[in-house]
Amino acid sequence: MRTLLITGPGGSGRTTIAAATAHQAAAGGIRTLVLSADRSDTLGAALGTRTGTSPVRVAPRLTAWRPDAAAGFRDDLTGFQDRAATLLDLVGASRLDPEEVTPLPGSEELTLLRALRDAALAEAHDLLVVDLPPAPRALALLALPEELRRYLRRLLPPERQAARALRPMLGRLAGVPMPAEQLYETTARWDLELAAVEAVLADRRTAVRLVAEPGPAGADAVRDARLGLALRALPVEALVANRVLPEEAAHAGPLTGIAAQQHKVLGEWSGAATVAHLGHDPRGAEDLGALAVPAVNPAASPVEWPxxxxxxxxxxxxxxxxxxxxxxxxxxxxxxxxxxxxxxxxxxxxxxxxxxxxxxxxxxxxxxxxxxxxxxxxxxxxxxxxx
Incomplete structure (x- = not known):
């Protein structure tokens, strides 16, 4: 399955471009899933169909999914408490009820990574379009699987896990339960899940589509994003200059200054795809079809470090x-x-x-x-x- 990650500066219209990209691919006969973890349903607003915790059929060959971070966080915590019951009893800790659990910062990102992994493993679609958070958060999110796996290996290296078979005997000799077994099992499960996400990101068919409004702030954001993505060896499949004003606006009218800035930056963005400003926020299939987003390349050009x-x-x-x-x-x-x-x-x-x-x-x-x-x-x- 081909995976296309879409990000850009906040407010650049990346969710709209993600929806338009998915809409165009589905209209061309590609089975497409568009995924977002945004708390507000901006994806559904662009698609003209409400999205939620279960995948929703938007159009022929087009499905949208916005997984619930709160529910995922509650399920994870409940499962962890069940596995760590011995340790919690040993230290006298009281367990939290699911009803009193609220998501911590970062839970949306972890939910999105898990959904990305699940969608890739299901292989029910030919294309996965992922509406990532704004570029700075997206870059931190994309680094998370590799960094967490490295931390886990340092804290609980494999050679230390090899001694797990001795722990039940040590527990009987000491007369107290040994909670390390559950800890190692949880660590191994986390490592396996993170490795699956890492494999999706490292797949040669995975690429990034950068979305930005042409202008001084957009130019700075694109430069930083390109550098961060290159360091992660993630290829940029396309740069989409969004909400571009018509060229005649640069010569007359109240938007002269903005239009002139846009066209100056466009001259520096060689090869960028331009998507015209519709004059309103795109809503539904007709508006999405009017956005000239570039077609999805059948294969990415991987970043090589020879x-x-x-x-x-x-x-x-x-x-x-x-x-x-x-x-x-x-x-x-x-x-x-x-x-x-x-x-x-x-x-x-x-x-x-x-x-x-x-x-x-x-x-x-x-x-x-x-x-x-x-x-x-x-x-x-x-x-x-x-x-």
Whole structure:
């Protein structure tokens, strides 16, 4: 299944573009599911059909779904309390009733990730269109599965879990229940769920569609979003310039200044798809059909981080990491064991080194034309002569 993630600055009309993209794909014969976790039903307003906690058939081959974060959070907490009953009794903690549970910050994002995983595993559709939160929150959301899995592995490494078989015996010897078994089982389940989400995001058929209004603020937001997505190796399938005013508005009338700014930025956004302003908020199939959103590409162009062998010429291997829009002064690299910590502007990622680079030391780095080139020199102690 093809997955298209849609985000952009807040207020840029990304939900409308998500609805129009899904509508266009379904009209073209593609079985499409459009997914949103927005508390308010902005997706339903754009589609002209109310959406809710269960998938709703909007049109032939088009389904919309807005999962309930509150219900999901209550179910998760209730399940955790059931699994951790021994530990809660041991420490004298009282359990929470489902009726008194309200979602914590971030529960909408976790609900959206779970729904994304469930939709991908169900394989009932050919295209999944995901209406993500505004770009800064979306980038944090997309980083969440990888980061949480790394935290889980550090807190409860697999080698420590191997001793689980001894814990029932230790519990009998100590005379008290040992709650670690439930903890390890919960951790393993979380890791499996996060790995499934990570697999969807890393799939070569997954891409991002960026939506922004052309203008100074939109240009800054797009530049930052491109950098954050590149650091996550997520390809941008299309840049959609939304709510574009007609060119004649730049020459006369009350919108002259705004239209002139828009067309200036459009000149800088090479290859951007332009969606005209309808003069009102799009509502329903007729309005969505009037929006000239680009067709969904049958396959994404994946972001590659190749390692180039220059041992014969320069005695180094060069890891090429595309970082469009990165500024040299805002870049930072730290080698830590078999990982490389890359910081670019407000974004940071810890990436595992390719196996061939783990036997090397960092020999330097340079930023050229939006690409970070990190040089690695073989470590003689780990890379014997002749290999």
């Amino acid at each position: 390692v180039v062998d220059r041992l014969a010429q320069d005695g180094v291997l060069v890891w090429h990491i595309p970082l469009p829009g990165a500024i040299r002064e805002e870049l930072d690299l730290v080698r830590r064991g078999d990982e490389l910590v890359v910081s670019a502007g407000p974004f940071r990622r810890i990436v595992a080194l390719p196996s061939v680079l783990r036997r090397c030391g960092v020999d330097g780095a340079a930023l050229r034309d939006g690409e970070l080139c990190v040089r690695f020199a073989p470590d003689p102690g780990l890379w014997p002569r002749g290999q």
